[in-house]
Amino acid sequence: MNHDNRQPLMRFLLLFSRQGKLRLQKWFMPMSEREKKKIIRDMTTMVLARQPRTCNFLHWKDLKIIYKRYASLYFCLAVESQENELLALEIIHRYVELLDKYFGNVCELDIIFNFEKAYFILDEFLMGGEIQETSKQIVNRSIEASDMLQETMEEYMSKPAF
Numbered sequence: 001m002n003h004d005n006r007q008p009l010m011r012f013l014l015l016f017s018r019q020g021k022l023r024l025q026k027w028f029m030p031m032s033e034r035e036k037k038k039i040i041r042d043m044t045t046m047v048l049a050r051q052p053r054t055c056n057f058l059h060w061k062d063l064k065i066i067y068k069r070y071a072s073l074y075f076c077l078a079v080e081s082q083e084n085e086l087l088a089l090e091i092i093h094r095y096v097e098l099l100d101k102y103f104g105n106v107c108e109l110d111i112i113f114n115f116e117k118a119y120f121i122l123d124e125f126l127m128g129g130e131i132q133e134t135s136k137q138i139v140n141r142s143i144e145a146s147d148m149l150q151e152t153m154e155e156y157m158s159k160p161a162f
Contacts, residue, residue, distance in 0.1 A: 011078040020044040023111045057085045072108050
């Protein structure tokens with residue numbers, strides 16, 4: 001599958017804490033639970049063992065692992081080995097920007113207590129391992145529309161039915 005001028009084909013995106021606690025996982029390829037657990041263990045072990053000033057890219061099996069730490073969270077993205085690391089880093093950064101915009105300076109607790117929103121934002125941005133929407137404004141509008149719909153539904157459900 002050699003596309004010209006295409007976005008990275010991603011395999012998975014993991015978010016974990018400095019303590020190695022998984023906070024979010026997105027798999028773009030079908031995998032067994034056992035494979036996923038092993039990958040999560042490998043990624044947290046490898047990334048957390050790295051020195052603070054080392055390069056954010058590493059090779060693992062036939063993939064490139066790109067990671068970046070924001071506060072207490074590590075964002076870890078796996079792409080195929082021929083993909084552009086800087087573009088992958090940009091994807092991570094864009095996702096963090098979208099989370100920041102929504103939560104107002106996102107922190108680990110935001111992800112823990114609003115994980116469904118973090119997944120929703122991710123799904124608006126990435127789909128099937130490809131960038132779905134490059135415009136932050138469009139993604140933000142979509143998130144706001146979803147929130148408004150949710151509020152309307154909650155109001156509707158809380159009204160007594162006569």
